[in-house]
Amino acid sequence: MSKQLGRRRRIVRAVAPAVGLLAAGLLVWQGSYAAFSATTSATGNTWTTGNLVLENNGGGTYATTTSADFGGTNLKPGSTNSVCLTVKSGGSVAGDLRMYVSKLTNTDGLAPKIDITVQAASTTTDVSKCSDFPTSGVSNLYSTTLDALPADYAGATASDVAVASGSVLEAYKITWTLDSSTDKTFMNKSASADLTWEIQ
Amino acid sequence: MVTEIAIEAPAMPEPARHDFGSSARLWCGFLGRAWLWFLGGCLVVTFAPMAFGWRPYVVESGSMQPRINVGDVILASPEHDPGRLLGHVTVFNDPDPSHAGTVKSHRVIRLNPDGTMTTKGDANPTPDPVALPKSDVIGIGRLLVRWIGLPMTWLQRGAWVYLALLLGSVWLAAVFVVRDRDEDDESPNDEDPDDEFADGEWDGLAEPEKAAEPSRRRTTEDFGTAFAVAAREPRSLRRAHHRRRLTPRQRLRKATARLVVVTSGSAALLIPTSQAAFSATTSVVGASWTTAATFGPDYTTDVKSLNPYLYWKLDDAGTTSVAVDYSGNNRNGQYTPAPSGSTQWAMLQTGGLTGQSPNLAVTAAGGANNSTTCVYTNAAAQNPAVNTYSEIIWFKTTSTQGGKLIGFESSQTGVSNSNSGGQYDRHIYMDGTGALSFGAWTGAATTVTSGPGYNDGAWHMAVATMGSAGGMRLYVDDVLVGSRGFVDSQNYDALNGGWWRVGCGNLSGWGGYTTQTNYGFAGSLDEATVYTSELSASNVDKLWIDINPRPVITGLQNGNFETGSISPWTCTTGSGISTNAHSGTYAAVLASNGSKAGECDQTVTLLPNHAYTLTAWSWRATVGVTGGATGSAPPSSNGNKYGQVNFTFTTDSTGVVTVYAQGQAGGTGYVDDITIN
Numbered sequence: 001m002s003k004q005l006g007r008r009r010r011i012v013r014a015v016a017p018a019v020g021l022l023a024a025g026l027l028v029w030q031g032s033y034a035a036f037s038a039t040t041s042a043t044g045n046t047w048t049t050g051n052l053v054l055e056n057n058g059g060g061t062y063a064t065t066t067s068a069d070f071g072g073t074n075l076k077p078g079s080t081n082s083v084c085l086t087v088k089s090g091g092s093v094a095g096d097l098r099m100y101v102s103k104l105t106n107t108d109g110l111a112p113k114i115d116i117t118v119q120a121a122s123t124t125t126d127v128s129k130c131s132d133f134p135t136s137g138v139s140n141l142y143s144t145t146l147d148a149l150p151a152d153y154a155g156a157t158a159s160d161v162a163v164a165s166g167s168v169l170e171a172y173k174i175t176w177t178l179d180s181s182t183d184k185t186f187m188n189k190s191a192s193a194d195l196t197w198e199i200q
Numbered sequence: 201m202v203t204e205i206a207i208e209a210p211a212m213p214e215p216a217r218h219d220f221g222s223s224a225r226l227w228c229g230f231l232g233r234a235w236l237w238f239l240g241g242c243l244v245v246t247f248a249p250m251a252f253g254w255r256p257y258v259v260e261s262g263s264m265q266p267r268i269n270v271g272d273v274i275l276a277s278p279e280h281d282p283g284r285l286l287g288h289v290t291v292f293n294d295p296d297p298s299h300a301g302t303v304k305s306h307r308v309i310r311l312n313p314d315g316t317m318t319t320k321g322d323a324n325p326t327p328d329p330v331a332l333p334k335s336d337v338i339g340i341g342r343l344l345v346r347w348i349g350l351p352m353t354w355l356q357r358g359a360w361v362y363l364a365l366l367l368g369s370v371w372l373a374a375v376f377v378v379r380d381r382d383e384d385d386e387s388p389n390d391e392d393p394d395d396e397f398a399d400g401e402w403d404g405l406a407e408p409e410k411a412a413e414p415s416r417r418r419t420t421e422d423f424g425t426a427f428a429v430a431a432r433e434p435r436s437l438r439r440a441h442h443r444r445r446l447t448p449r450q451r452l453r454k455a456t457a458r459l460v461v462v463t464s465g466s467a468a469l470l471i472p473t474s475q476a477a478f479s480a481t482t483s484v485v486g487a488s489w490t491t492a493a494t495f496g497p498d499y500t501t502d503v504k505s506l507n508p509y510l511y512w513k514l515d516d517a518g519t520t521s522v523a524v525d526y527s528g529n530n531r532n533g534q535y536t537p538a539p540s541g542s543t544q545w546a547m548l549q550t551g552g553l554t555g556q557s558p559n560l561a562v563t564a565a566g567g568a569n570n571s572t573t574c575v576y577t578n579a580a581a582q583n584p585a586v587n588t589y590s591e592i593i594w595f596k597t598t599s600t601q602g603g604k605l606i607g608f609e610s611s612q613t614g615v616s617n618s619n620s621g622g623q624y625d626r627h628i629y630m631d632g633t634g635a636l637s638f639g640a641w642t643g644a645a646t647t648v649t650s651g652p653g654y655n656d657g658a659w660h661m662a663v664a665t666m667g668s669a670g671g672m673r674l675y676v677d678d679v680l681v682g683s684r685g686f687v688d689s690q691n692y693d694a695l696n697g698g699w700w701r702v703g704c705g706n707l708s709g710w711g712g713y714t715t716q717t718n719y720g721f722a723g724s725l726d727e728a729t730v731y732t733s734e735l736s737a738s739n740v741d742k743l744w745i746d747i748n749p750r751p752v753i754t755g756l757q758n759g760n761f762e763t764g765s766i767s768p769w770t771c772t773t774g775s776g777i778s779t780n781a782h783s784g785t786y787a788a789v790l791a792s793n794g795s796k797a798g799e800c801d802q803t804v805t806l807l808p809n810h811a812y813t814l815t816a817w818s819w820r821a822t823v824g825v826t827g828g829a830t831g832s833a834p835p836s837s838n839g840n841k842y843g844q845v846n847f848t849f850t851t852d853s854t855g856v857v858t859v860y861a862q863g864q865a866g867g868t869g870y871v872d873d874i875t876i877n
Contacts, residue, residue, distance in 0.1 A: 009226050016230045020237025027346050028245050054482040070487035076495045087482060102483060114489055154298025187495055192488040198329060198481040
């Protein structure tokens with residue numbers, strides 16, 4: 001073997017570890033810089049890439065937060081109504097969609113008297129009124145009272161609705177009834193709630 | 201850069217075939233070495249900081265994309281100051297109960313007043329639903345090692361092909377390196393390997409110009425200058441490594457080397473994982489339920505359900521002169537004088553609809569003069585049908601002057617002077633004694649009149665109705681106080697019609713009223729309603745019981761004791777259900793409790809002011825009622841068996857009585873088959 005080749009071999013061998021380690025160093029440096037350095041604009045939705053978007057049309061048009069015409073005033077025992085809306089998932093990730101009561105104001109103790117049933121059905125068109133709610137493929141998620149609805153995603157395990165990736169519509173029908181057994185101690189009382197759908 | 205070299209290598213001019221094979225081995229060895237050192241470097245970076253308390257976490261999901269991807273390893277240093285965490289990727293124990301026990305890496309986007317932090321995945325549209333307490337924080341992200349955790353995620357996902365490819369590449373790299381070394385072993389001219397790297401370095405660093413070929417020189421330059429520092433760092437390590445290589449047992453050495461490489465590579469699988477979970481939420485906020493002020497029926501709803509022509513609830517605040525029409529027909533009234541600033545009207549007074557909400561009324565000063573308080577229709581009304589109409593007015597007064605409560609007149613304001621063609625009828629008015637009249641004019645006055653005394657300071661509901669079904673009737677407080685089979689009224693001018701008025705109007709020629717003037721009603725007025733239809737007694741009753749609900753008639757329960765239980769009777773100690781029945785299987789036994797006679801009671805609600813007969817079969821027992829009525833039947837004359845007894849009683853206005861069956865002191869009695877009819 002020539003002296004020249006042996007020499008080249010030594011150089012190449014000497015350089016190889018340097019290349020590997022440098023690449024490792026570069027990799028760590030670049031990744032760390034990208035992930036951890038730019039912090040000033042990190043609040044809000046600045047970096048949202050829209051991988052997962054969840055909206056509902058409870059207010060007529062799709063928005064992350066809506067105010068559906070939900071509940072009522074001047075309720076008497078047996079008063080009832082149904083609200084239908086569509087939760088739209090527009091994301092690249094599949095997940096389980098669950099509904100829960102994210103906020104409950106029940107200082108009057110009325111919530112146990114408000115019976116709630118929640119039904120869900122997959123749909124291909126926007127459902128914002130109950131006459132459009134699907135008649136087939138309906139799953140019954142809850143039949144309980146307002147205060148007994150789960151308060152977080154973990155508690156809502158029984159109400160999984162599997163949602164595929166892409167734009168998916170899931171119609172919900174929520175029927176409430178002021179229980180007919182509600183006695184007069186519940187006259188002129190109030191309860192309020194925020195309902196949240198979450199996908200994970 | 202590694203790839204670039206790999207491409208260049210075959211293109212390099214080599215003098216001989218042997219040299220070409222040797223060169224290929226050399227460059228393969230280069231690639232293998234670089235790959236192994238790369239992996240080793242990443243592993244060192246990943247694990248070395250553990251010496252000073254940093255911890256690595258493999259990211260398992262993609263909610264921090266595009267900055268942090270699945271398979272990256274976050275190195276977190278302990279940091280718990282929320283102020284420093286704000287805006288940074290933070291590693292924490294997930295406070296969300298649904299992810300209990302998992303570690304999450306999300307960005308702190310907000311500090312909350314209660315000391316918690318709001319976190320969010322960069323790729324998530326909404327923040328995490330559960331706030332992060334300081335106690336759950338593990339640390340702040342400091343270093344990110346890309347991809348090194350991928351084997352971990354492959355292992356978890358069962359992506360065995362990828363795992364196999366990686367291990368294969370490591371094995372191949374090891375083979376390349378060993379082959380390259382084998383060449384050294386085959387070469388007698390080989391220098392002391394201990395000096396190999398030192399020579400290489402010095403050649404590269406000090407004499408780059410000596411390199412023979414341009415392409416190779418460039419390569420050497422690049423590595424030599426740019427990477428020299430990096431290359432020198434692990435020198436002692438390499439020395440140690442290559443010294444081992446000098447031992448004679450090559451095969452064992454190769455195997456050991458491969459094992460070391462694979463084992464250290466597998467160490468990546470030991471890195472704990474961290475979730476950067478995708479999640480998104482959407483909410484419907486402000487759902488609100490409020491119950492009615494009363495659960496009883498709603499008077500207003502029931503009035504409307506009868507389809508009124510006009511309906512002035514007189515709930516108006518008086519800021520304008522409008523008396524709002526609730527009929528849906530937009531027939532608003534007008535207060536005169538204007539209530540705002542007027543002492544003649546008291547607005548928003550407590551009304552007659554006890555228990556309803558709102559329950560408001562107006563109080564009028566009244567008085568017999570032309571400028572008295574009045575509410576009249578804004579627009580002229582058509583000539584109402586002469587034979588079918590109804591009016592309702594609620595009122596409360598202690599006045600002894602009487603006045604008109606509601607009626608129809610040919611003039612909107614002032615006096616419809618009968619001497620000059622003025623017309624006024626279809627009215628309810630009160631005289632000085634508090635008696636109410638409903639009057640219709642057909643050339644002469646036709647009235648139905650109640651007894652006196654409705655000026656007693658209490659709210660009353662007066663209903664006047666006319667129609668073919670019941671003629672002309674006047675109800676006060678749901679009681680028919682006057683009626684006659686008369687169905688006709690004043691025929692007003694077909695073109696001009698007239699005006700409905702509440703609280704005032706001419707009464708000249710009616711009852712004791714003789715003067716041509718506005719007879720204003722002094723008192724409270726509420727719920728003025730006009731129908732163009734006849735109201736039935738049940739219509740009137742339904743409205744009345746909206747405000748004055750009747751007790752629920754329970755009647756007597758389990759009077760024959762055949763439920764086998766004494767309930768709902770309540771008995772003294774020792775008394776209760778018995779099988780010594782008159783009929784069926786069961787009866788009640790009334791056993792003396794010490795010296796006291798045994799007794800069973802039941803409180804029942806019956807129709808008020810109603811006569812009843814109680815019938816029972818008793819045996820040495822007295823049966824009776826107390827409370828809202830009194831009556832009893834002594835034990836039957838036959839002392840040795842059941843005998844039938846009965847008595848009558850009349851309930852009071854409450855209708856509530858207690859039925860009792862009582863045995864004898866020191867003895868035992870029985871009762872069965874109690875009925876109340």
